[in-house]
Amino acid sequence: VAWVGPTYERATPAVVILAIAFGLRSLGTAAVKITSGSGGQRLIALTSLAEVTTQVVLTAILGAFFGITGVAVAILVAVVCVELAITLPLLGRRLGTGAIPLVAPVVRTHLPALAITGPLGYLLGEGPILRFVNSHGRIAGTSAVVAGGLAIVFVYAMLFVALGLDRAERRGAVSWLRNARNRTAAPITEGEV
Numbered sequence: 001v002a003w004v005g006p007t008y009e010r011a012t013p014a015v016v017i018l019a020i021a022f023g024l025r026s027l028g029t030a031a032v033k034i035t036s037g038s039g040g041q042r043l044i045a046l047t048s049l050a051e052v053t054t055q056v057v058l059t060a061i062l063g064a065f066f067g068i069t070g071v072a073v074a075i076l077v078a079v080v081c082v083e084l085a086i087t088l089p090l091l092g093r094r095l096g097t098g099a100i101p102l103v104a105p106v107v108r109t110h111l112p113a114l115a116i117t118g119p120l121g122y123l124l125g126e127g128p129i130l131r132f133v134n135s136h137g138r139i140a141g142t143s144a145v146v147a148g149g150l151a152i153v154f155v156y157a158m159l160f161v162a163l164g165l166d167r168a169e170r171r172g173a174v175s176w177l178r179n180a181r182n183r184t185a186a187p188i189t190e191g192e193v
Contacts, residue, residue, distance in 0.1 A: 002133040002141035017072035021079045028083055031091040031102045040094050047087040054078040113159035121152040 001009055036044055055078040062070030092099040129148045133141035161173055 001130070002138065002145045005138070011068055014068045014072035017069065017076050021072070021076040024076075025079050025083060027103050027106055028088045028091065030106065031088060031095065035091045035094055038095070040091070043090060043094060044087075047082065047090065050086070051078050051082040054082050109164040110160065112163035113156050116159055117152050117156040120155065121148075124148050124152065 032044055055075055058074035058077055059071050062074045064070070066073065088099040088102065092102050095102070125145075125148065129144050132144045136144070161170055165173060
């Protein structure tokens, strides 16, 4: 509503479904990278081909009946049925482990922060931000959405570090942030140019 106006508000379900599909797809990202690095490009290419074929067929069918929301559902179904149900177990077998050990660390790390910031973001977006957007112009409304989004990302990051990381990972993250801050604050000397 803030960015392109109320005309496109009916696309909201499709955007939500695509966001869910993107989040679910991220569960297998590490396994895909590791398998690719270990010479498993053929397996990745074959399963990607199966996923794209599934998406095209389902998009043609569901898109004809349900429009853009049907297309988003087609992508979600392809991610769940091919990427999570077929590709992930195959990659796990190729790497000598199961699918659950590949996914569990990602879920363990992100679920606490997501469980808190997801509802918070929904309430913030559907409440004060939507009211502000509906009563102000496009620039002010878009600025409010960006500010709300940045606030949610900040809360997510803090919860991620506090609840999702173990003690050693937390120390490493804090150390990395300190080093990054020190690098940006350090003056550039003549030899560094």
